[in-house]
Amino acid sequence: MAYSQKVVDKFEKTLKNPEGASVGRWKPGDKDFHRVGTGIVGAPACGDVMKLQIKCENVDNKNVIVDAKFKTYGCGSAIASSGQLIDMLKGKTIEEAQQISNQEIVDILELPAIKIHCSVLAEEAIHRAIDDFKSRRNND
Amino acid sequence: MKPLYFDYASTTPVDQRVIDKMKDCLSLDGNFGNPGSRSHAFGWQAEELVEEARINVSTLVNCDPREIIWTSGATESDNLAIKGAANFYKEKGNHIITSKIEHKAVLDTCRQLESEGFEVTYLDPNENGEISIESIEENIREETTLVSLMHINNEIGVVNDIEKIGELCRNKGIIFHVDAAQSAGKIEIDLSQLKVDLMSFSAHKIYGPKGIGALFVRRRPRIRLQPLFHGGGQERGIRAGTLPTHQIVGMGEAFKLSQTEMQSDLSKISSYRDILWNGLSEMEEIYVNGSIDNGYPGIFNLSFNYVEGESLIMALKNIAVSSGSACTSASLEPSYVLRALGRPDELAHSSIRFSFGRFTKEEEVKSTVKLVQESVAQLREISPLWEMYQDGVDLDKIEWA
Numbered sequence: 001m002a003y004s005q006k007v008v009d010k011f012e013k014t015l016k017n018p019e020g021a022s023v024g025r026w027k028p029g030d031k032d033f034h035r036v037g038t039g040i041v042g043a044p045a046c047g048d049v050m051k052l053q054i055k056c057e058n059v060d061n062k063n064v065i066v067d068a069k070f071k072t073y074g075c076g077s078a079i080a081s082s083g084q085l086i087d088m089l090k091g092k093t094i095e096e097a098q099q100i101s102n103q104e105i106v107d108i109l110e111l112p113a114i115k116i117h118c119s120v121l122a123e124e125a126i127h128r129a130i131d132d133f134k135s136r137r138n139n140d
Numbered sequence: 141m142k143p144l145y146f147d148y149a150s151t152t153p154v155d156q157r158v159i160d161k162m163k164d165c166l167s168l169d170g171n172f173g174n175p176g177s178r179s180h181a182f183g184w185q186a187e188e189l190v191e192e193a194r195i196n197v198s199t200l201v202n203c204d205p206r207e208i209i210w211t212s213g214a215t216e217s218d219n220l221a222i223k224g225a226a227n228f229y230k231e232k233g234n235h236i237i238t239s240k241i242e243h244k245a246v247l248d249t250c251r252q253l254e255s256e257g258f259e260v261t262y263l264d265p266n267e268n269g270e271i272s273i274e275s276i277e278e279n280i281r282e283e284t285t286l287v288s289l290m291h292i293n294n295e296i297g298v299v300n301d302i303e304k305i306g307e308l309c310r311n312k313g314i315i316f317h318v319d320a321a322q323s324a325g326k327i328e329i330d331l332s333q334l335k336v337d338l339m340s341f342s343a344h345k346i347y348g349p350k351g352i353g354a355l356f357v358r359r360r361p362r363i364r365l366q367p368l369f370h371g372g373g374q375e376r377g378i379r380a381g382t383l384p385t386h387q388i389v390g391m392g393e394a395f396k397l398s399q400t401e402m403q404s405d406l407s408k409i410s411s412y413r414d415i416l417w418n419g420l421s422e423m424e425e426i427y428v429n430g431s432i433d434n435g436y437p438g439i440f441n442l443s444f445n446y447v448e449g450e451s452l453i454m455a456l457k458n459i460a461v462s463s464g465s466a467c468t469s470a471s472l473e474p475s476y477v478l479r480a481l482g483r484p485d486e487l488a489h490s491s492i493r494f495s496f497g498r499f500t501k502e503e504e505v506k507s508t509v510k511l512v513q514e515s516v517a518q519l520r521e522i523s524p525l526w527e528m529y530q531d532g533v534d535l536d537k538i539e540w541a
Contacts, residue, residue: 008454015455015518023522043540044525045485047448047465047474051524071524075450075465079522128541 003076004110010080022086024069026053037133041124048074048118050082052125056094056133063094063133070125077115081105085122094130143460144504148345148497149294149322149439150462154390155347155498161393162349165189165386175383176374186385193392197341197354200395201324203331204359209375210388213353214321215245216368217340218288220355220379221317222249224365225286225338226258229315233283239263239271240480241295246288246319259283267482268431269298273308286315291323295464295477295493296430297439299327306335315363321345321353325398326406327436331356337363341395343387347498348394352387355379405498406437412496412505413437419509423516425529429464429478429491440494443478443487446526447519452492455515459508464491486525486535 003011014021026036036055042048051071056063068089072082084105089097102119105111111119145153154162164170165186175190177183191205198205211217226236238250240262250260261279265271271289287309292299302318309316317338320329324339325346331339339356343349357363357378371380398405417440420426425445441464444452449465464475465488474488483491496505520526528535 003454011451011454014522015515018518018521025527040524041541044489044535045540047485047489049524049540051527071522071527073446073523073525074448076454078448079451124541 003080003112006109007077007080007111010083010109011076014079014083021083022067022069023071025051025071026055026069034136035133037129037131037136039125039128039130039132041121041128042074042078044073048072048078048121050074050078050121050125052082052085052122052129054089054094054097054126054129054133063137065089065092065094065097074118074121075115077109077111078118078121080109081111081118081122082125084109085126089126094133097126098130100126141458143458144508146459146461146494146496146500146504146508148500149297149493149495151344151350152347152497153499154344154349155394155397157397158348158390158393162386162390165389171385173385175385176372186383189385189392190383190388193388196392196396200399201320201329201331201339201341201356202333203356207331207356207359209355209357209378210383211353211355211379212351213344214243214319214340214342215353217342217353217355218243218245218317218319219249220365220368221338221340221357222246222286222288223253223368224378225315225317225363226253227366228364229285230258233281233285234258235281235283236260236286236288237263237276237279237284238288239265239290241265241269241293241477242288242290243294243319243321246290250288265298265480268434269293269296269429269477269481270431270434271300271305273301273304276305276308280312280314284312284314286317288317288319290319290321291329292320292327292436292439293430293477294322294439295475296441296481297322297435297437297495298430299323299434299436302336303334309337310335322439323436325395325402326438328402331358337361338365341391343391343394346394346398349387349390352384352391354391401498408498409496409500410437412500412502413440415502415505416440416494416509419506420512423513427483427487429481429483429487438496440496441478442492442494443483443490444492444516445487445490446523446529447516448489449491451519452490452515455519456508456511459511461495462493464493465489 102123105119173182173186175186429441449463478488
């Protein structure tokens with residue numbers, strides 16, 4: 001599989017400095033956990049599992065994603081796609097984040113056609129995380 | 141920096157001694173003649189070299205040189221053996237037995253024969269990848285004419301007991317074909333003792349050139365084949381086509397060298413597998429695919445649970461290995477071999493095949509141990525599955541989206 005340099009760079013950066021690349025988790029009991037939404041997509045049997053967490057704050061009555069973390073099991077482009085998604089999320093309102101399409105990730109990372117499903121997974125992950133965040137708010 | 145090569149089961153570099161012999165068979169000054177030319181010295185000399193190479197190949201596996209047919213490689217040998225025997229003996233029966241973990245050259249050939257009306261039984265291996273005598277015996281029918289099984293499995297290195305399987309087939313009057321692409325020159329093969337009727341060989345797996353192979357076709361009892369290629373009557377009409385002298389000479393030299401170097405190659409390779417396994421076996425959630433006790437040590441297949449194989453290959457960028465992960469295949473399906481062993485898909489996705497050879501160095505293996513440990517740890521650090529495993533979550537109980 002010949003990846004673009006962008007995928008390779010993103011992948012290697014993530015591996016070398018996971019914390020700096022927003023790898024991590026918020027778990028129950030953490031301060032602010034009630035403001036975290038979690039989305040897990042994919043399946044081990046398919047070779048891809050992406051876990052995305054977004055932390056939101058209320059700014060001018062809008063939920064703004066102030067931080068995000070991820071963990072991904074999958075091929076190099078799945079890991080790079082997760083990292084790319086994280087970069088795109090921070091500072092966006094959840095409405096804006098909802099609009100992110102997988103094609104943006106494909107374009108930025110120059111993903112080969114056979115790896116487009118990795119970007120789709122990333123798009124699904126953000127939708128799940130937002131849904132989870134909203135359902136938590138509703139329960140408040 | 142060139143990556144370290146640990147993919148000898150895929151192909152091997154050509155030994156310099158082989159290249160030197162081949163070079164003499166190309167130019168005007170060399171033996172460029174057509175071995176089929178009977179009217180002049182160019183042809184006679186080329187023919188002499190071809191026959192010398194045939195002796196080299198037959199000597200390695202202890203058969204009569206007249207039982208060696210040159211082909212373009214093991215894929216063609218498998219096709220010629222299976223289609224050739226199935227079609228020649230189709231009045232006798234239309235049933236073939238093979239296994240689910242054969243090379244695609246055998247599996248796809250069998251599929252093709254199925255579409256032509258033959259019936260094929262694909263045996264399940266045991267969890268180590270071995271095909272049991274009992275499973276073959278249970279599936280033999282009145283119409284069975286051919287059993288085709290590999291000697292060493294190319295993905296997991298497991299070795300089939302071709303001696304016992306051969307006895308069974310001979311007793312039942314069934315032709316036994318063995319794909320020996322991964323074993324010839326690496327472990328001992330004695331066709332004067334083995335009850336094998338057809339055996340496929342490849343040159344490029346044993347430091348010879350690509351594009352040349354051979355098929356052993358037993359003379360006593362005589363096995364007959366319907367040819368795939370028709371033409372100038374070369375190879376006694378079984379395989380037409382001008383003989384590529386330089387390729388054949390290369391294969392002959394490679395087989396000759398492998399005979400003298402087999403023991404030293406094997407003991408070296410064995411120690412490399414031990415170094416790798418001793419270095420890695422302490423890691424958590426690591427699985428051997430195949431069998432350490434009944435495996436050729438030059439092919440060592442491991443699964444690193446909770447890490448996906450293609451990402452591990454990317455992380456190990458200075459090492460050339462291959463994976464059973466779906467992501468490294470065009471079909472996006474994980475290895476059919478590992479699945480046939482009963483491995484769950486996630487372990488198939490997590491598999492890496494390390495294969496060593498004549499030119500592997502001990503320092504290379506040692507540095508690989510360290511690199512693999514580091515890379516697996518890094519990838520587990522970013523793996524949500526590893527996190528769940530550490531938290532004690534049972535992944536089988538989760539409903540995955």
